[in-house]
Amino acid sequence: MLIDGHGRTVDYLRVSVTERCNFRCQYCMPEKPFSWVPKEELLTYEELFEFIKVGIDEGIKKVRITGGEPLLREGLENFVEMISSYKNDIDLALTTNGFLLEHAAGKLKDAGLRRINISLDSLKEDVAAKIAQKNVLKKVLKGIETAHKVGLKIKINCVPMKGINDTELVDILNFCKEKGFPIRFIEYMENSHAKNTAKGLNSEEIQELIRKSYSFQKQEREGSSPSQNYKLDDGYVFGIIEPHKDDFCSTCNRIRLTASGVLIPCLYYEDSKSIKEAIKEGNIKKAAAILKEVLANKPEKNKWSSEDSNETSTRAFYETGG
Numbered sequence: 001m002l003i004d005g006h007g008r009t010v011d012y013l014r015v016s017v018t019e020r021c022n023f024r025c026q027y028c029m030p031e032k033p034f035s036w037v038p039k040e041e042l043l044t045y046e047e048l049f050e051f052i053k054v055g056i057d058e059g060i061k062k063v064r065i066t067g068g069e070p071l072l073r074e075g076l077e078n079f080v081e082m083i084s085s086y087k088n089d090i091d092l093a094l095t096t097n098g099f100l101l102e103h104a105a106g107k108l109k110d111a112g113l114r115r116i117n118i119s120l121d122s123l124k125e126d127v128a129a130k131i132a133q134k135n136v137l138k139k140v141l142k143g144i145e146t147a148h149k150v151g152l153k154i155k156i157n158c159v160p161m162k163g164i165n166d167t168e169l170v171d172i173l174n175f176c177k178e179k180g181f182p183i184r185f186i187e188y189m190e191n192s193h194a195k196n197t198a199k200g201l202n203s204e205e206i207q208e209l210i211r212k213s214y215s216f217q218k219q220e221r222e223g224s225s226p227s228q229n230y231k232l233d234d235g236y237v238f239g240i241i242e243p244h245k246d247d248f249c250s251t252c253n254r255i256r257l258t259a260s261g262v263l264i265p266c267l268y269y270e271d272s273k274s275i276k277e278a279i280k281e282g283n284i285k286k287a288a289a290i291l292k293e294v295l296a297n298k299p300e301k302n303k304w305s306s307e308d309s310n311e312t313s314t315r316a317f318y319e320t321g322g
Ligand SMILES: Nc1nc2c(ncn2[C@@H]2O[C@H](COP(=O)(O)OP(=O)(O)OP(=O)(O)O)[C@@H](O)[C@H]2O)c(=O)[nH]1
Pocket: 064, 066, 093, 095, 117, 155, 157, 186, 189, 225, 226, 241, 243, 252, 254, 267, 302, 321, 322
């Protein structure tokens, strides 16, 4: 079992397979970064898998593949297959913007993927295009539809932004409710890579907008999920991911691995340690020791929740995978 320096059990590994993306979301990567990590510096799928095996052997029960946009990296289904066939009861999931999903969903399902979380920030073509800085909506909706058809379990993520998509939160919730997909609204996490005019809605503001159409009850916090859930009177449950709340991090169970082999203990901070050399040397003991050292030093909580409402992370979401 993996326990961090604050006594929290860590059983969830998020693996980013690329920092590259085909969208330029205002809250994440509004401009193409000055440079990408060169392809030759990335760990191969086989090398990432070597580390995932170390994690699973030490107590990881849930692996999420993310990015950048993970579907941009060729052969993702082979990577999914490696992980799912190593331990078939692993909770294996993917987070994607959905743009390339129509043609990938079937292959991913066949390879052993079970769950998929898809970003959907608007149901209006022009608003979606404004957020992603690309005409994306039709292809994303097609991707969602296909993933549903092939039997992947779907959750939708939406980042409410002031003056951009805040008028359609109930429409997006209704869309998800009709399809039977849980939705989580995510509070925008201020970071220096996002557009500096980007302003998110906080949990109270999101609830206020939904309350205009529905009454709902706050639910007991479930395990280590970052989502605070709310139940509508008809039983449909939606979530809000509230990183600006002080208690958000107390049940943190996760650690992140980037495509270039960097282990990141917390989404907010720059602290990290590379396992690349250990994996390239085939030194599994050393990789396991680095994992434990990183966990021993895992921060207690982020700074978005501090009194100072101007706290901004310098970590790029597209690098850590969110
Ligand atoms: N601050 C913070 N935000 C997180 C953390 N984990 C997830 N989030 C936010 O929630 C978003 C959605 O996460 P997903 O990639 O869908 O994964 P998940 O919420 O763990 O998904 P489930 O396994 O379905 O519960 C992330 O991109 C982040 O914006 C975390 O540890 N800290």
